[in-house]
Amino acid sequence: MTYKNILITTDNKVTTITIHRPSKLNALNMATIEELHQAFAQVSQDKQTQVIVLTGSGDKAFVAGADIAEFAGFSVQEGIQLAAHGQESLFNFIENLNLPVIAAINGFALGGGLELAMACHIRVASENAKMGLPEVSLGVIPGYGGTQRLPQLIGKGRALEMIMTASMVSAKEAHRTGLVNHVVAPTELLAFCNGMAQKIVPNSPVAIGMAIDAVNANFKEGENGFETEIKAFGKCFGTDDFKEGTTAFLEKRKAVFSGK
Numbered sequence: 001m002t003y004k005n006i007l008i009t010t011d012n013k014v015t016t017i018t019i020h021r022p023s024k025l026n027a028l029n030m031a032t033i034e035e036l037h038q039a040f041a042q043v044s045q046d047k048q049t050q051v052i053v054l055t056g057s058g059d060k061a062f063v064a065g066a067d068i069a070e071f072a073g074f075s076v077q078e079g080i081q082l083a084a085h086g087q088e089s090l091f092n093f094i095e096n097l098n099l100p101v102i103a104a105i106n107g108f109a110l111g112g113g114l115e116l117a118m119a120c121h122i123r124v125a126s127e128n129a130k131m132g133l134p135e136v137s138l139g140v141i142p143g144y145g146g147t148q149r150l151p152q153l154i155g156k157g158r159a160l161e162m163i164m165t166a167s168m169v170s171a172k173e174a175h176r177t178g179l180v181n182h183v184v185a186p187t188e189l190l191a192f193c194n195g196m197a198q199k200i201v202p203n204s205p206v207a208i209g210m211a212i213d214a215v216n217a218n219f220k221e222g223e224n225g226f227e228t229e230i231k232a233f234g235k236c237f238g239t240d241d242f243k244e245g246t247t248a249f250l251e252k253r254k255a256v257f258s259g260k
Contacts (some may be wrong), residue, residue, distance in 0.1 A: 005032040006039055007057070014197040015049040016190070019056045025064035026056040028112045030082075044099050047259070050205055051197035052097075053102035054120060056113075059186055062105045062129070063113025069139065083143035084113075091119040091145045096216060098209025100200055104193045106186065110168070115144040118153060121212065123179065124193050125171040126186040131179065131214035145152045152219055154179050203260035204241040223256040 007018040017039050019026040043049050056062040071082055094101055094116075103120035109131045117123050117131075125131070133142045133150065141147060142163065151159040154177040156175030162169065171183045184192045200208065210232040236242045240260040248255035 001038055001042065003035050003039065005029075006035050008039060008043070010046070010049060012194075012198065013048060013050040013201050014053060014194055015046065015051075016053045016055065017043070017062055019054075022058050024141075025053055025061040025108065026058075026113070027064050027067045028116070029067035029070050033086055033090050037093060040090075040094060040097065040101075044097055049099065050201050050259075052099055052101045053190070053193045053197060054094075054101055054116070055190065055193075056106055059106055059126075059128070061108040061113070062103070063110075064108045065111035065113055065134070085132070086144050091115060091242045094119040094133070095121075096212075098212055100197075100208060100212070101194060102193050104189050105131070105180065106169075106189055111135055111142065111146075112144050115142060115146045115149070118149040118179075119145060122196070122240075123173060123182050124182045124184065124189065124196070125180040125184075126189045127171055127183055128186055129171040129174070129180075129183075130168045130169075131174050132166065133163050134166040136164060137166040150179075151170055153177075202257075204239075204245060204255075204257045206239045206241045206257075207236055207245075210236060240251065 005019065005021050007020050009016050017036070021027060021032065021033065040052070043052055044243065071079070074082065099121065101120040103123045105117055105123060105125040107129060109117050109129060111134060114131050114133055126236040133146045135142050147163065150162065158177055169179070171180065174180045175183045182192065214225065214229040214232050217223040217228035241257045244257055245255045
């Protein structure tokens, strides 16, 4: 598939998806959300990919927010549909992928941009990154999962402060509160994320996918995370990866996983 607003490259089992709308600071419009959905769906079926790194083009912005001009005139029902479709097709889709997704946050990650980063499994920020959910300054609230994922990551009180003040936080503060996992120099961002990805690549893809499901279950209404973990743990025993991993351990060699 040919994409207008994103770039995709793959190297050593790591696929980098780059949002490429430099003139708009990589702002999310509906077309870009759809392209990202298609790209993640496509890459998730690629047997040569075991980790995805998501970033924005240039050094000014990961994603500077949503494309406000696109929905400024929407009705109530159109607003509901916009949020529902976006959450289902992209943000929840990324969170529930059984491939690890690392957000490489370069520059501004505001509104939908921060929500996109929070949907990823791991976040790494450059030292010049600024993050925030400024929606209330426009008379609206975060609609792509921001009111749910931000409290999960930094706690209810801090999340409400960020949302109600519409304030941006620095990379240093984001790291202190647990919003991001690591902060690195801008020139080292992608190399650092790729280095982390290469630590993930040798491990069992099946086990990693099940671990993602088990962790996510703790935050889903009606699901018992402990029960999900127990069932997933048991399922591992029926996989080729489990047989390879335990055999390799006993034979004192490195495992070579098939992902089955």
